Structures are given as C-alpha cells and as structure tokens.
Amino acid sequence: MTRNLTLRLLLLSLAIVFAGCNRDDWIPLFNGSDLENWTVKCLPGDKDKNYWQAGEGYIECNSMGDPQHNYVWLVSDREFEDFHLKLEFQLFRSSAGNSGVQFRSRYDDSDTARNGGWLNGPQADIHPPDPFRAGLIYDETEGVQRWIYPSLPNWEISPGQAPQRAMETRFVYFEDDPEAWNNMEIICDGMLVKTAVNGNTVTELDGDGILNDDLHRIRMVGRKGYIALQLHDGDELMIRFRDITIKEL
Secondary structure (H helix, E strand, O other): OHHHHHHHHHHHHHHHHHHHHHHOOOEEOOOOOOOOOEEEEEOHHHOOOOOEEEOOOOEEEEOOOOOOOOOEEEEEEEEEOOEEEEEEEEEOOOOOOOEEEEEEEEEEOOOOOHHHOEEEOEEEEEOOOOHHHOOOEEEOOOOOOEEEEOEOOOOOOOHHHOOHHHHHOOOOEOOOOOOOOEEEEEEEEOOEEEEEEOOEEEEEEEOOOOOOOHHHHHHOOOOOEEEEEEEOOOOOOEEEEEEEEEEEO
C-alpha cells in the first residue's frame, strides 16, 4: 500500500509540474502551410472569393482589384480568455485597405445579426497607410462600433486624437524591403488590455465597465472569445501574417 501511494503521489507531482510547463508554452496558431484550425466567416456572397490563402510560411489576404465584398474574417477555431499573442505582419504601400486583429470575439450568424453576419468583439487596428492607428483598439461589437482606446464616439480618428506614443509607431513595407516584417503583441489579463507594435507600447486599456458591460456579456465577447484577422468591407487589401503564437496566462 505504501509503495503504491508513494508512486501515485509521485505521478501526481509530475502531472502538476507538466501542467505548469504547458501553461508556459507558446502555442502556434498557424502551422505554416495551410489554414487548418482557421475558418473563414463572412456573408454567403463572399464565401467563394478565397481572399484568405496560405502561402509559404504566411497567411495572405488579397482583395486587390476587387472591392465588391463585405467584411471577411479568418477566425481561429479555438477561443481564449487571458493570453499573450504575438504575430508578424507584412504591409504593402500599394494597399490602402484596412485590417486588424480581433480578439475575445465571436461570430454571430443568427437571424438578428448585424448585416446578416457579424464578428462582435474588440480589434487591434492595422491600417497600412496610417501607422499611428496600429494597436489602437476599435470595438466592432454591435451597439458599440467605436474607438475605445482612445475613447471616441465613432469610427473616425485623426492623428491629433491618438496618444502620443501611437504617433511614434513606424512601419516597414514590402516595396522598401521584401524581407521586412512588422510585429504586434496583444496581452489580455482580466480587463487589462495592452498592445505593442514594432516594440512600441501603444495601448494600455482598463476595460472594466467597457468590455464586460451588458452589450458584451449578451454577445459573449470582450472577456473570452476567438482570435480573428479582418478584411474590411469594400477595401482593396494586401497583407500577410506569420509566426502567430499565443500563450495562455
């Protein structure tokens, strides 16, 4: 009995140790070759347009020459609550389209969904022509649809409305260096949301009372949800993502 109990305690201790190690592991969300574990979410009319494709080591969104589309998202098949997300993105000067990384988000395709299909939740913005917007938080949640960092009444934003540290963000572009990539980090820890772009801290948001209010709770977003990459409605966009990894906190 004593020997068996000792063995069971040893196995339990090892299980706890390995469980702790697993919590420290970075999880790749992109396997580098195809879109396994990702799903395109969009209206039926855009399903066959294949804007999102896997390239050699990266995910590419290309709607250049084709602005006749609604929002099209590439959504992770797994949801996360508290996490540290890292990724790299490649930009093109020829692209004026808007993108971003949604997090703690959830797609609604119910009969009452906005536009007939909508991804509710916050987004760290990426707008190739305007580096100052990268990492600022726009909330796509139905009934909100405004900048929440900085806090603004709607979708409009000018450089003068951004925090000074956002104005210090600089992009690198494919046309200047085909090997150049930008990077973004998003940290969600409880209601605290932080972002950094190219090593520059952009957002430090206390989302209490914002991301956990009734509008977000009803839609089950803001506190927990999916990671998604966005193609904005009506935009001609060329953007690539790679090295998408996440660590649960």
